[in-house]
Amino acid sequence: IGEQVAVFRGHDGKAYVVDAYCPHLGANLAVGGRVFGNCIECPFHGWQFQGDNGVCVKIPYAEKVPDFASVRSWPSCEVNKQILVWFHCDGEGPQWIVPEQPEITNDEWVYRGRTEHFINAHIQEIPENAADIAHLSHLHTPSMLSGADLRYTNSKIWEFVQHDWKVDWKPESEPNKHCSQMFVKHALRVFGCHWPLLDVSVVARQVGPGIVFLLFDQTFLGRGVIMHCVTPVEPLLQCVTHTIFYQSNIPPVVPKFILKVECIQFERDVMIWNNKKYVSKPLLVKEDSAIQKHRRWFSQFYSENSPRLQYQRDKLDF
Ligand code: FES
Ligand SMILES: [Fe+2]
Numbered sequence: 607i608g609e610q611v612a613v614f615r616g617h618d619g620k621a622y623v624v625d626a627y628c629p630h631l632g633a634n635l636a637v638g639g640r641v642f643g644n645c646i647e648c649p650f651h652g653w654q655f656q657g658d659n660g661v662c663v664k665i666p667y668a669e670k671v672p673d674f675a676s677v678r679s680w681p682s683c684e685v686n687k688q689i690l691v692w693f694h695c696d697g698e699g700p701q702w703i704v705p706e707q708p709e710i711t712n713d714e715w716v717y718r719g720r721t722e723h724f725i726n727a728h729i730q731e732i733p734e735n736a737a738d739i740a741h742l743s744h745l746h747t748p749s750m751l752s753g754a755d756l757r758y759t760n761s762k763i764w765e766f767v768q769h770d771w772k773v774d775w776k777p778e779s780e781p782n783k784h785c786s787q788m789f790v791k792h793a794l795r796v797f798g799c800h801w802p803l804l805d806v807s808v809v810a811r812q813v814g815p816g817i818v819f820l821l822f823d824q825t826f827l828g829r830g831v832i833m834h835c836v837t838p839v840e841p842l843l844q845c846v847t848h849t850i851f852y853q854s855n856i857p858p859v860v861p862k863f864i865l866k867v868e869c870i871q872f873e874r875d876v877m878i879w880n881n882k883k884y885v886s887k888p889l890l891v892k893e894d895s896a897i898q899k900h901r902r903w904f905s906q907f908y909s910e911n912s913p914r915l916q917y918q919r920d921k922l923d924f
């Protein structure tokens with residue numbers, strides 16, 4: 607959270623992630639820095655740092671490079687055409703890997719677009735949506751035609767088109783307890799009639815706190831995946847991206863339409879998140895039990911030293 611990094615590709619083809627700020631005098635390596643071999647050279651005085659371990663290997667005007675000269679390097683990986691960085695507040699190394707989607711690597715599925723949203727909410731709110739079964743039939747039933755502005759989504763004009771959702775959420779077991787799955791069955795009703803051709807089943811597999819793969823497999827519309835990533839930017843500010851990869855032989859309008867529908871539905875949640883508060887002891891009923899299960903599952907991603915939000919509610923000094 608609040609970290610600035612420089613990402614570069616070495617001549618060995620590998621992507622490296624290091625702290626953006628040079629340990630010498632603090633210049634930003636990502637602004638004007640140049641790649642030499644597998645090193646990055648600072649734009650200010652030309653110090654060079656190795657991508658894999660951050661060690662300084664050259665100071666152009668100094669006789670000797672001190673042993674302790676290095677920039678922090680971040681554990682990262684490149685998978686599914688994305689560069690991912692591992693963050694652990696206690697500095698522990700990666701505890702799982704992000705699975706590869708082979709169809710993306712072998713170009714059977716190709717990039718068809720991306721959305722980006724900045725959301726003012728507690729990080730946990732976003733994944734918790736998957737286990738919040740009751741909100742689907744309330745918030746997401748009105749058709750995408752009625753848009754994302756919650757003041758108008760229930761307008762009667764668009765009532766003839768409705769989404770039906772059937773959902774189930776559950777955590778995976780060892781050795782994948784950092785994963786969970788949501789099964790979604792979506793149906794479209796137009797004037798009360800069900801259109802089976804547009805039935806979509808989606809498996810949303812969450813890997814760790816910040817990544818979800820939404821896998822589409824539809825007889826009529828083809829196969830593909832939306833990758834959903836949550837990156838914490840600052841306390842109560844998250845950046846969420848959705849990137850779609852889809853069967854290359856399906857006209858691009860299909861995945862673009864799917865991403866658009868997903869985006870409109872997502873923006874309804876965004877309007878809730880942007881304006882809600884995080885309730886640590888929610889008032890739940892029996893039918894909400896998956897939410898409690900989700901909270902238990904998500905708690906594995908916090909540790910003793912996880913940053914906690916401090917705020918004073920009964921005093922006036924901030
Ligand atoms: S600030 Fe980077 S080399 Fe001096
Ligand atoms: Fe939602």
